[in-house]
Amino acid sequence: MTRSTLQRPRRILVTGGAGFIGANLVRRLLDDDEVDEVRVIDDRSAGDHGTLHGLPVTDIDASILDWTALRSAVEGCDGIVHLAAMASVAASVADPVLCHEVNATGTLRVLDAARAVGNVPVVLASSSAVYGEHPAARKHEGLPVDPLSPYAASKLAAEGYALSYGRSYGLPVLPLRFFNVYGPHQPAGHAYAAVIPAFVEAALDGQPLVVNGDGGQTRDFVFVDTVADVISTALQRGLTSAAAVNVASGEPTSLDQLIDVVCRVVGHPLVVHHGPERVSDIRHSRADVDRLRTLVPDVAPVSLEEGLQRTVAWTRGRMAARIALEGVAEGRDLPTMDRVS
Template identity: 50%
Template sequence: MKIVVTGGAGFIGSNVVRALVEMPEVTEIIAVDDLSTGTLENLVDLPSRFLSGTILDAGLLDEALAGAASVIHLAAVPSVPRSIDDPVRSHQANATGTLMVLEAARRHRVSQVLLASSSSVYGANPALPKREALRPMPLSPYAVSKLATEAYALAYSSCYGMAVLPFRFFNVFGPGQAADHAYAAVVPAFVSAALDGRPLRIFGDGRQTRDFTYVGSVSSVIVEAVRRRVSARDAVNLAFGTRVSLLDLVAELEAVLGHPVDVVHEASRSGDVRDSQADCTRLRELFPTVRPQPLRVGLEATVGWMSARVPAGR
């Protein structure tokens, strides 16, 4: 079976490709990426075919999707702050890009489309934990574009009978996640700073909470969805109901490193939500055998991966 991964050279995408390689049912893997945030280094030694280009290119999508059994659509311009700086680019990549992928999947009669949405769609809705039936209240262009991603998928399911599964990701972290840019996610930013001996920057008081999800757990769910051909009539949270403050994250990181780290507090950022925690009832119903990696285990793997990339003597 042929599987296409858009954003396949990115952090989550390359981890998914690595997991797909272990599936005996998979005979061909196509990774599509424009390398705007991904890197070919992530695909080194993985038996996949790489197609360079944007998902806004219908011809490229036709080449990639012809004969595919499933599309795992992860390509996006990530980050809330990045979308605030450039909302049009965020919309084009995340909303219009999703529409292009769905149209290509329809042209080629792909039997399953899995898509990445985001917990950011809950936005200002204060209810915890975040149940999929809650009213979305997005606070950023990124969140709006991700809401459009899942809405388009569900519309295509309704109009064209397409089997879709939109996942709402919650603060995914792990090996392969870049920290060397201004929009880096909090875990790689913290780990990189700690390894460099720099203070960890916390925007706000640090008591804001997140449902940190190890990328290996995300990949396991996605691979299981492909294997069992799982689809859904609504978005599904892909997280496991943990609630960790940034201050607690710092404490966990100190325990992994074996020494304290310095922290500096800065003003809260526009578009950031205060608290996030998934209700994983629907996920457990669809994937009852999947077990998440504990935060400590995920941090150990992330620190190990990033330590190997710190130049000697730095």
């Protein structure tokens, strides 16, 4: 890892900024007094969930594969966070060519746009999926990679392009391997850590939790505010890396343990139904975060319990707003509630 002498970025572009991680990052950047403008480029191909409603951002409704729109979005920026992606393993298996175009070619276009306007620093999202089923108890960045899906392969390609642009053109890059990110603005069924929004929404709706497999599989859950803090800190300090960096809590949590915490947070026991294991599902995933701690030693991860408390509070508000809107549509006389986006 290196610390750049580049100026602190004041105009930042977030690709995929209307998505789950992007929307939380945008809020974090808007709270930074050093940031003058936040731009977003997002084609809403994963749906428009109103995540940027009312925020003072420059919102460009376009794909990163649209070179004209992308080049215009990058112009004048002095920092880029590249989050736009096809983030579903299942979707990548169904359409591997499109996955490659969005995740690999899309990243290449972002990097080339950054180079074209004067080597603008790029922080980009990769994935723990690149490790595959490596048996190491902790997945450290020096392990051999073993992508098991087109999605994982495309993320590995994105990393490779970023690092090659760093070496070939001197482009400042920081590739981050996200583990299981969760938190507000993550709809149930989202590709990242889909189990948490699904569990929380079911628990609040009085529905049983559906577990694929025996519940013993483990994941390294990281709260989205921690991810946003890592990215924001890296941008403001001009941090770069000649190798990928894991972003995670460093603590494994089984689905059974996760259910226990969800029960405590929602305040009542939950019914659990077990189904068959998912095909190609990774049994255990835990990150070695030594490199991350060296990079940003003062960014402490939010605990799972605290992260779930914030997630449950947001989900409660979202569900209440949805019920209110449905009531208005049906002509029922319901109390006024603030809009939750």
